Structures are given as structure tokens and as C-alpha cells.
């Protein structure tokens with residue numbers, strides 16, 4: 001039977017040199033390797049440097065030695081607090097878990113007057129009020145919201161088109177605020193809306209309650225209107241008009257937009273970025289299409305592979321970097337989330353990049369009919385008649401049954417990246433996520449075979465791409481540090 005080595009053996013080693021701490025490594029290209037530790041700090045070196053370090057042969061006066069020591073890749077005889085510091089950094093990264101669910105999404109209606117072919121929700125016609133959430137369901141969902149231990153609660157109203165059920169939104173906001181008089185949480189609200197039906201009543205309500213507005217803008221007029229058909233073919237005009245009116249009432253920083261990449265977007269990354277700048281945004285989130293709901297039904301998801309999306313992504317990213325070099329500050333927001341993980345001790349709390357997975361923990365969805373889903377994507381999957389990630393119903397189940405049941409704990413446990421095949425030895429694991437819903441939707445199980453996974457392929461290429469760019473040019477490193485810290 002194997003025995004542990006006596007404790008004195010380790011101190012002898014330290015007296016003679018150094019001891020590497022746990023680390024993982026991957027090739028960046030044919031010459032360079034990236035090394036990461038448990039806290040997500042990283043070092044780039046060549047093969048000889050890696051072999052020298054791992055073999056215990058690094059000279060203690062070399063610059064590489066100091067770099068690796070300061071980033072907790074090794075300890076030596078005078079590393080008194082190094083392990084405690086590393087542990088503290090790992091704890092800081094994992095600390096948001098203790099707060100549990102902060103984002104609570106209320107699907108107040110499935111009605112929508114748009115008919116976007118890539119829509120991830122099976123929308124209902126805008127006169128079908130049987131697809132609206134009832135008051136009773138909303139109040140029961142609020143009971144669950146305030147059982148979350150999170151000190152910060154964000155309630156986001158989604159649809160369909162959320163503003164088609166403004167009566168219910170008004171009731172939920174009033175009731176949440178009333179309950180919060182005793183709860184004293186940090187409470188925020190978001191309208192997720194296409195802005196086409198934004199009227200003065202909704203705007204005044206948003207102003208009065210300091211509500212954030214999140215909309216969709218896919219790019220220039222022709223592209224946006226092609227992606228997002230509605231009666232009158234004027235989705236773009238209504239969105240831009242709505243953005244401007246909303247900014248005037250709730251303030252510029254309370255209005256944000258998201259884009260979705262369709263096949264028609266792929267050659268137009270720079271035009272899409274230009275459109276965001278023209279409309280006065282300070283950043284853009286270059287997003288791929290999700291393999292759920294209508295997008296899959298209409299075969300939109302298969303219309304491009306992740307390699308083609310990556311070309312689009314890096315074209316946009318490099319354009320934005322060039323802009324920053326020329327003195328115009330503008331952020332690519334997906335890169336900023338990853339850079340926050342790479343360059344700071346903090347977690348951005350973005351569900352797709354969490355491990356343990358952020359489903360249920362980072363965000364939860366209360367559907368119009370009272371069903372509770374582990375994420376927005378889980379709800380979209382249910383729209384395709386697959387309720388694997390249905391956690392329960394607000395009318396039938398307790399908080400404990402919903403949030404501590406097997407429907408949530410099973411996928412979180414199985415997909416946990418540090419113990420998943422390939423992820424467990426991947427150098428990018430400290431920055432990555434596990435996304436069991438994506439892997440279930442595309443491969444039929446919570447873990448997924450990572451060599452075949454678009455999630456893995458996309459993230460791995462972006463991790464490498466960001467490191468290469470920082471490594472090649474200190475000016476890009478400075479730009480990225482600004483993104484990570486903003």
C-alpha cells in the first residue's frame with residue numbers, strides 16, 4: 001500500500017531549493033506555454049523554461065523565479081505566508097457562491113409582436129393573454145426570491161416582450177419594494193425589452209423606480225430589421241427611438257443593448273461595432289447564437305460553426321483594440337468578463353463562465369406558468385418540450401425542494417469542471433465554466449465531450465487569443481487591464 005512521505009522530507013527539499021505548487025499548463029503555440037495556478041494567475045514561458053521550472057532546476061536569482069514565486073507557483077524556505085495567500089485568493093474567487101442566487105428572472109408573458117427566426121423562446125401572439133403570468137404566481141415567486149440568502153437581489157422582467165404585461169410588472173415592483181422595507185436587500189430591476197411598445201407609462205415607471213433597460217440591437221438598420229421582423233418592418237427604428245427616449249428619462253448608464261450573431265452578421269463585425277459607437281454605447285458583447293428554442297427549430301443554429309464565429313469575434317475584437325490604441329475607449333464585454341478572471345482576484349458572476357455551474361446559483365427563472373428553471377437557457381430548452389432543468393413549480397414546491405433538489409444538484413455536481421474529463425487538466429479551467437445546459441442541449445449529457453464541444457472550442461480559442469495579444473504588446477495588456485477593472 002502506498003504511504004505518505006514523512007513531513008521532514010518536504011522541509012529538506014525546501015532547504016535545498018523550491019517546491020512547485022499545483023499548476024497546469026497548455027501549449028499556446030509551437031513555442032510558448034501558459035501555466036496557471038488554482039487562483040487563475042498565469043505565466044507564459046517557452047518549453048525550456050517550463051521543463052526547468054517543473055524539474056526544480058530554476059535558478060533562484062532568475063527573473064522567471066521571482067515571477068513564479070510572486071504568483072504562487074512555487075514556495076521556498078522564506079515563503080512564510082505564500083500558501084495562506086494562495087488559499088485566500090482561491091477563497092475570494094469562490095466567495096460569491098455563499099450568496100447564492102442574485103438574479104431572478106420573471107417571464108411575465110410569452111406574448112411578443114416580433115417574430116425573430118433565431119428567437120430562443122416559443123413566443124405567443126400578442127393577443128394570447130393565457131400566456132401571461134398571473135398575480136398569484138408572481139407573488140408566490142416573490143416569496144422564493146426573498147428566501148435567497150443573497151444580499152443583492154436583481155429582478156429582471158423578460159418575455160416574449162415583457163412590456164406587454166406592464167400591469168403585472170408594476171405589481172411585482174411595488175410588492176418587492178414593500179417586502180424589502182424589512183428585508184433591506186440591495187434591490188434592482190431590469191426591463192428586458194425590444195422597446196417596440198415602449199410608451200410614456202413604462203418610461204415614467206422606469207424613472208420612478210430606477211429601472212435598468214436591456215434591449216437588443218443586432219447591428220446596422222438592414223441587418224437588425226432582417227434578423228428581427230415585426231409588422232411594419234421597423235424594429236430598428238423603434239429600437240433606436242426607444243434607446244434615445246429611455247436614456248433621456250432613466251439616464252445613459254441605465255440603458256444597455258445585446259446583439260446576437262446570425263449568419264448574416266458574420267462578415268460585418270466592424271459595421272456592427274460601428275453601429276454601437278454611433279448609438280453612443282461604450283462597449284459591445286459579441287455573442288454567438290444559442291442552440292435552443294426557435295433557433296434550433298428553424299435551423300438557425302446550424303447556419304455557422306463555432307470556427308466561423310471565432311473569425312467574426314476576433315475581427316471585431318481586433319478592431320476594438322485598434323480603436324482603444326487610437327485613444328477611443330470602447331470595451332468588448334465578453335473579453336472583459338474573462339480578463340476580470342485572468343487579471344483580478346474577483347469573479348464577474350457570469351453564469352456561463354462559472355464552475356460550479358451558475359445555473360440556479362447565479363440566476364433562476366420563474367416562467368409565466370409558475371415553473372422554475374435553472375437558467376434562461378433551461379427555460380428555452382423546455383420550450384422544446386425538454387424539461388430536464390425544471391426545478392419545480394412555485395405553487396407546488398418549497399424553496400428547499402427547488403434549490404436543493406436533484407434536478408439542480410445533479411447537473412451542477414456532474415459538470416463541475418475541476419473533476420470533468422479534459423477540464424480537470426486544462427490550464428484554462430480557472431477561467432472557464434461548465435455549462436451543463438449547453439452540453440445537454442448539444443450532446444445529451446451534462447458534462448459533454450469537450451473535444452467536440454463548441455463551448456470548449458470557443459472559450460479555449462478566446463483564452464489563447466487574449467493571452468497572445470497581451471503577450472505580444474504591453475499596450476494591449478494595459479487596455480485589457482482597464483477592461484478587467486472597469
Ligand code: SF4
Nearest residue numbers: 423426429432456460
Ligand atoms: S471547457 Fe474546454 S477550455 Fe474550458 S476548462 Fe474544459 S477543456 Fe478547458
